[in-house]
Amino acid sequence: MRSFDSRLTRDEPYRDPEDRNLFLKKDIGVDTVDGIKHLWTNLYHDGNYIGHFYCRQEPRLYPDCFFPGMIIWATHSVFQNNYNAIPGDPKSIGITKQAPLYAKMRPMVVLYPTSTGLCCAPMFSLNNRKDWGGEKQYEYISITEEGDEWEGETTYYGVLQFRPHPGRRRELKPRTFVSLHQTMYVSTREYIETDLGYLPGDQYNRLMIALDFYQETRKHIAYNYFQEQYKNRGMKLLTGGDVGKHEQKEVDTQNSRMRDYQPVRDDHTMVWSLLGKKKELMASKSKSADWG
Incomplete structure (x- = not known):
């Protein structure tokens, strides 16, 4: 679970009226990997083992510990909408006060750092994916290990190639896909492995071009709802590059048309x-x- 340093990691068992019969106990400990301490907890429900969860890292990793194009191993969590999922089964479902969650450790490419974490593009094997037609062909870009002659399945973007880290503790599967439509935030307090591999600079550049293309097309589609054309003005408007205020005048006029929608x-x-x-x-x- 993401951000597991929470009310469930206290030393004593915890009971919340909203949890009904959910009565949790825990063990705690520390694993040290590459000089980083990973605090963990084992959770139990009515004496039954639920799972082993990493809470946080000490000392905290900072954005400077990463670089654009690095391939990391981190948690990808999404809403669990499988009504057959079993509460308490760590392979099926995790319970929070807001919603049930499904979480899985995935490789992902670091796009750029933020002040407290990383913006990443998760990687998927998509073994069961059959249909690449329509808009779906633009949502992923194929990726494989450097030297592999795989032609990929996302012919629109071509194939990226990564270099595996020689000292990696887990294999990075070749012939997978980087998501362009599910970019996500990863906190630097999470359990993160940083030694899987990386994209060489030219491959990172190709990934960012594909990401820009995908996001730009989505923005044009969004502006069509307002019967307007999207134009990337952010750099000029927010950095003092709008000499003569021409861009600002166009934005003001566009805002007046869009405001009443x-x-x-x-x-x-x-x-x-x-x-x-x-x-x-x-x-x-x-x-x-x-x-x-």
């Missing part, structure tokens, strides 16, 4: 639309929900 839902199809003309909005209110 309001979301309206068709209650039959459950599809949301953005309407900018008040008369269109009023005509839709009789049959649709809105946020006005």
Whole structure:
């Protein structure tokens, strides 16, 4: 579980009224890997072993401990929507107060550091993936070990090649895929292994170009909802590069056009639309929900 330094890691058993019969006990300990202490806990429910979880790292790793293109091993957690999942089974489900979670350790590529962690692109084997048509072909980029002549399955972007670390403690599977649509944050307090491998500079550059392309196309699609064209103005507007304030004037004009758009839902199809003309909005209110 991510950020496991929480109410469940106290020395005494813990009971919360909202947990009903969830009664947890724990053991605690420390593993030292490459000079870094990883604090861990074993959790038990009614005497039954639930799982072994890493809590945090001491000393804390900082963004300077990583570099763009590094391939790390860290936790990828998502919402668990399998109604057959068994609570308490660490392979199936984890319980939090907000929602059930599924978590798995994955390799991922460091895109860039933040002040407290890393922005990463997780890697997937996609063994059961059959269909690469439509928009799906743009969501991943193939990756394999340097020297492998695999042509990949995401022909639009080609194939990235990584260099494995000679002293790695686990194998980095070749012929997998880097996700361009599920970039995620990883805290530097998490359990992270940093010795899997890395992307050479030219391969990192290709990854970022593919990521830019994917994100730019999504932004253009988003702006189409407002019947506007997306233009990347951030660098000029926020760094003092807008000489003569020409970009700012265009943004002000665009803002005035976009400000009046309001979301309206068709209650039959459950599809949301953005309407900018008040008369269109009023005509839709009789049959649709809105946020006005």
